[in-house]
Amino acid sequence: MADLFEQNRNYVLGDEELNLLGDREKLAQWRHKGVGPAFYKLGRKIIYRGADLNAWADAQRVDPSEGRT
Template structure:
């Protein structure tokens, strides 16, 4: 599996790399609906772990056929 995100990095809202999976509004919708990648809510700050983002992306991988 090729990693889209750095496994050992934490990403916060506003990091450009998160735009790869969705804009700020889309990520908020997914969090509200419990649909998106796993995240931490620390106070008002949202944090995504690179390993969780990669696992979420890999689960959505589609094989060509």
Template structure:
């Protein structure tokens, strides 16, 4: 799979690229519920690593034709 995010980049809330997976409120809900991609919380700052975002996105992949006879 082609990466949706740059592997070696850190993303912070407000980065436009994060809108691919959800808006700021959705990401906050997921963090509160222990869902969504892995993140770092440094003080009040939330940081997502590109490689974690790509791994999470790949895990969400659905192949509708898989398993059909």
């Protein structure tokens, strides 16, 4: 799959690109529930690595043709 996010870039809350996944509140819910992409918490700052975002997005891929016989 083509990368949705720049592999070597760090993304912080407020970066427009993160809206592709959901709004700030949705990302906070995922962090609280322990789901969603991997992240770093440095003090109060949340940081997502582009490589982690791409890996998570790729794992969410659904191929409707799989499972057909």
